[in-house]
Amino acid sequence: MSFDPGLYAWVQEALEPxxxxxxxxMMGGATLYLDGTIFAIMVDGELWFKSDEEANAFWDGEGCTERFTVTFRDGTVDGMNYRRAPTDVYDDAEAMQRYAAVAAEAGRRRPVKKRKSKKP
Incomplete structure (x- = not known):
């Protein structure tokens, strides 16, 4: 996996509004945050937008049916609820903003994990 600084710069510019x-x-890619909320991951020069049960119908309707998966060394595959970004987000700021807004909403709905406190 690799991190694409040019793509990251484009995402920053397009989502500035x-x-x-x-x-x-992370692991050669990156987790992207919009005002502190996870909304996407960037892996091998591609964006994957955050989804959840509420947003799944939106992504399916947009044709973004492929979900991100990770294959571990032992051959097991784990799926994550991130959808492959449509191709127009790579050159259309309005499309990027529209899809990122849906993904950020999904990120905001994600339950916050409580950190385990360290016992003295």
């Missing part, structure tokens, strides 16, 4: 985009590198 919606808020600040930040990222955290």
């Amino acid at each position: 919606l808020g600040a985009v930040s990222m955290r590198k």
